[in-house]
Amino acid sequence: MSLQKLLCNIHAPSGEEYRLTKFLLDYINIAKHWWKKKPRIYSGDGFQDNIVLVFGRPKTAVFAHIDSVGFMVKYNGELNSIGSPLAKTGYRLVGEDEKGEIDCLMHVDHDYDKSYIYKRKIDLGTSLTFKPQFVETEEYIQSPFLDNRVGVRNALQLAETMKNGILIFSTYEEHKGGSVEFLSKFIYEKFKVRQALISDVTWTSENILHKKGAVISIRDSMIPRKTYVNRIIDIAKKNNIDYQLEVESSGGSDGNSIQLSPYPIDWCFVGVAGEAIHSPKEIVYKKDIQTLFELYKILLDKL
Numbered sequence: 001m002s003l004q005k006l007l008c009n010i011h012a013p014s015g016e017e018y019r020l021t022k023f024l025l026d027y028i029n030i031a032k033h034w035w036k037k038k039p040r041i042y043s044g045d046g047f048q049d050n051i052v053l054v055f056g057r058p059k060t061a062v063f064a065h066i067d068s069v070g071f072m073v074k075y076n077g078e079l080n081s082i083g084s085p086l087a088k089t090g091y092r093l094v095g096e097d098e099k100g101e102i103d104c105l106m107h108v109d110h111d112y113d114k115s116y117i118y119k120r121k122i123d124l125g126t127s128l129t130f131k132p133q134f135v136e137t138e139e140y141i142q143s144p145f146l147d148n149r150v151g152v153r154n155a156l157q158l159a160e161t162m163k164n165g166i167l168i169f170s171t172y173e174e175h176k177g178g179s180v181e182f183l184s185k186f187i188y189e190k191f192k193v194r195q196a197l198i199s200d201v202t203w204t205s206e207n208i209l210h211k212k213g214a215v216i217s218i219r220d221s222m223i224p225r226k227t228y229v230n231r232i233i234d235i236a237k238k239n240n241i242d243y244q245l246e247v248e249s250s251g252g253s254d255g256n257s258i259q260l261s262p263y264p265i266d267w268c269f270v271g272v273a274g275e276a277i278h279s280p281k282e283i284v285y286k287k288d289i290q291t292l293f294e295l296y297k298i299l300l301d302k303l
Helices: 002-008 018-031 146-159 180-191 226-238 254-260 286-302
Strands: 040-044 048-055 060-065 070-073 079-082 092-097 100-108 114-117 127-130 140-143 165-170 195-198 201-203 214-219 243-247 266-274 282-285
Touching: 002 018, 002 140, 002 146, 018 040, 018 048, 018 146, 048 180, 060 146, 060 180, 060 254, 060 286, 079 114, 140 146, 146 165, 146 201, 146 266, 146 282, 146 286, 165 180, 180 254, 195 254, 195 286, 214 226, 214 286, 226 243, 226 266, 226 286, 254 266, 266 282, 266 286, 282 286
Parallel strands: 060 165, 060 195, 195 266, 201 266, 214 243
Antiparallel strands: 040 048, 048 165, 070 079, 070 127, 092 100, 092 127, 100 114, 140 282, 214 266
16 A cells, blocks of 8 residues: 555645646656557646546546645635645645645634634735544545545556556546546547446445445436446346445536536446544545446456
8 A cells, every 4th residue: 555655645725736747757767668558648738737548549538636625825814725635723724835835723703703823924825734643454434635635546556457448637526626527528529428427435325334345426416327327236246246336416516527527428437435524533444445447447458
């Protein structure tokens, strides 16, 4: 889990993904030499902080968003949320402004207004995120930003043996999206790819549990096409992969942006269950991560 820890330690809230983009490009340019097939890499001008890896003759694209939730310093020591992070008095927040590195505390008053407590004034517009603290046991990992660095690691692991497919490391998912629409245009018009999988993390609940395998979402705030979801479920069944089905009425992922794009791309969220998502102590079980990877390998071959 050393790579997972590295990914979780990188400060990259929505709008500031460039640090993780640089890490990923450096990693990819070294690791690709021992991957089974070297991808075509699309990034930089025209792609903002997104990365697209194209292997062979792709039929399916895997989306994994690289941004996290966080906070932005506004006026009078107040904080605005980036995405929907959990906010509690006493949380440790970190960042950096022109005066140097920052390690401060959060305060939330009775009206749920958020502010920081620090020895000096922090520059306006500075982003702050939960202080990284990665914990690994025999069964699980705990850290901020497992949503969605688990999905990113899953994609990087797939890259090692991928023959045909597209891996997309997208931005802005936690804060209203925006990049996936033009990425959908790119993969559809250039490669005629018409199906996608969303490698991400969803909330645990009374029905979605740890140690029960991958989560295949039938719907969240959006509804993917049932015939496509059924194909994924059938493949999981035939290959004896542990999975659980999710049916929710809210929430979303990069799949929402795909559905709102003007391109006929089928999509389905296929991820893992995470506890305390958008908090400093998110928890995901290792067995579920491995099951997710096994399912993705089969799906990329069979879909």
